[in-house]
Amino acid sequence: MPELPEVQTIVDDLNKKIIGRKITAVWFDAPKIIKKPKARELEKKIKGLKISVVKRLGKNILIYLSGDNLLVVHQKMTGHLLVGRWKIQKIAKTKFKVTNLGKGPLQEKVNDYIHLIFDLDNGQQLALSDLRKFAKVLFGSKEEIEKSADLAKIGPDPMDKNFKGSDFIKSISRQKRKIKQVLLDQDVISGIGNIYSDEALFLAKIHPFRPANKIAKKELKNLYSAIKNVLKKAIKLRGTSISDFRDTSGEAGSYGQRRLVYRKESQLCGRCKTPIKRIKMGGRSAHFCPHCQKL
DNA sequence: CGATTCCCCTGATAGC
DNA sequence: TGCTATCAGGGGAATC
Secondary structure, X not given: OOOHHHHHHHHHHHHHHOOOOEEEEEEEOOHHHEEEOOHHHHHHHHOOOEEEEEEEEOOXXXXXXXXXXXXXXEOOOOEEEEEEOEEEEEOOOOOXXXXXXXXXXXXXXXXHHEEEEEEEOOOXXXXXXXXXXXXXXXXXXXXXXXXXXXHHOOOOOOOOOOOOHHHHHHHHHOOOOXXXXXXXXXXXXXXXXXXXXXXHHHHOOEOOOOEHHHXXXXXXXXXXXXXXXXXXXXXXXXXXXXXXXXXXXXXXXOHHHHOOOOOOOOOEOOOOOXXXXXXXXXXXXXEEXXXXXEO
């Protein structure tokens, strides 16, 4: 599932591939993914706009367009932004078959779940694939979208140079909730999801269920470094593809092979050889070493 | 305030 | 074989 490193990989790709391109047409077959405005309206308004720059805000992909417009994509769990060329065939009243015209990894089944395509003025296309249809698309004036509830509350970015250890300690230590939950809260700190919260807590030797306000300053400092280090490493390796993440060319990332605890239940801890445990909290699962990570 | 539950959706997997 | 039930999971909303 795309978290900060995966989203950063997409943003970096897009900045190489689609800057300066004009959107010439829009196709969609799952209008519910487009939350704002209505799909038809988005189609009408976005045609002719030129892509100026792509940024990341938490796990959101921000595609800035001419005329001070902004297109936002949140990939949620199974969303993929892809650049390529596809052929669309109507196979029933509301059913379509999307086939990749290029070669390479995009031949995979990711094509079966493409629900939104932007035609670009160089013959390329920007496509949104999403098996679960949880992805979210927003479009409007830069001002309106940036101020919208979806983006306005998003907390500081752990990769931001201005986000200091002292800020992290301050915002975390006043929370009573379990530390894992706090790390997943996008309003407290943005970009971290299930994978990297497990990895960072393992590195910092903190049990995922420990109340955030019961963690010593020194441990929080370690956690701060752990988060930065693991995200940095994952960005370098272009993300984790344990689930189904792919970059804009359909290529997998390789952090998954280096992961320490995430989805490694009953495998042995790399530090102490204790079997890794998996426990549920709410609807999510936490993976950790019951020996190294103290409650 | 915090904690829990449901919902969105669909492929994979387990049980019968 | 083929059906049904359950689960995963980001994030928002509703409820306790």
